[in-house]
Amino acid sequence: MNIDYTKNNGLVPAIIQDETTHKVLMLGYMNQEALNKTLETQLVTFFSRTKQRLWTKGEESGHVLKLVSIKLDCDSDTLLIKVTPEGPTCHKGSDTCWNEDNIRDYGFLTTLETIIADRKNNAAEDTSYVASLFAKGINKIAQKVGEEAVEVVIEAKDSNDDLFLNESADLLFHYLILLQAKGFEINDIIKILEQRAVK
Template sequence: MFMVKLDNNQLVPTIIQNATTNDVITLAYMSPESFELTLNNKQVWFFSRSRSELWHKGETSGNFFNVESIHQDCDSDTILIKVHPTGPGCHTGNETCFTKELTDLPEFTSTTQHGTILEQIFTTIEDRKLNPKKDSYTSHLFTSGIEQISKKVIEEAGESAIAATKKDKDSLIYEVADLFFHTLVLIAALNLNPTNIWEELEKRKN
């Protein structure tokens, strides 16, 4: 009987590889339940860490991962699934998530929990941009256009400032969260991402 070691979150990292080209498509995470669904349905299911729920890859985009074979590594703590994708494998529309070639030694930084939350939210925002949902507020924002999104950013910035002048800390937290969210939508609408902001902030930290 095979054993698979789970991490502290009861998940196992899973590498997805194109069975035809051998290109690595992405790295995601599976729970025991998503693994069972993958085995039974012959299509890949993940566990979304940002939404804390099962995720049938392709359910909204139509870009499914049809399973050819499943393997585990020698330490039994990583899964490799060879698939036949029915469309682009990455939410950006690329065939693979690994599109940035590193030719020099990069600057290594530690991702804080809070930075991770913003990036997880941004991933969902981009998904709503590429795969609109009728009842999604985020999808509605993209449909309304950059001018309307910009107005929302201005509105939330003003409400944040008003809460601060009133020394209303609870309202300030709420309004700044709204400001962060709508700003992420705005940069997604302009095909930017949080990394562009982090790089600019790195220049200012001194």
């Protein structure tokens, strides 16, 4: 990598990102020596601007950052370093330096799961369709998933893409409800798919 160290007194920002969750964990600074040590040890090492020395993340706490990959940005003056963290990253004990939990986020699907979980947990007071399904129990929820799956199959054989996509959305929605009813989340399914992918 042809890194430009000239813009910040011999240092470049290093953005640290979890390889699995894609959460940004912290921002540090590196010089060439820190980068060399990171590559040599496979543990992320920074140059501390306050201590004026190299420091390997986790050298005291044990919460190291195991190197996965390093990329250089388009201006050659910022690094994106993907890691596998061992424990919390922030020195204050949180997963990230922005006090966020280092968990996977699937965007709207995660938001939808949160809504479904809330309606499950408050089914007694909630009058929504989702709450009514939870009130009817697992058999009714499983039946709805079966019905929606059949409708997807029927529409797949037709040429109406709009109907096919709408039925697919209904199936996914009810499947997320079924997962919650069984005490699981989509992340549990993702983990199984990932395990299968490496076999």
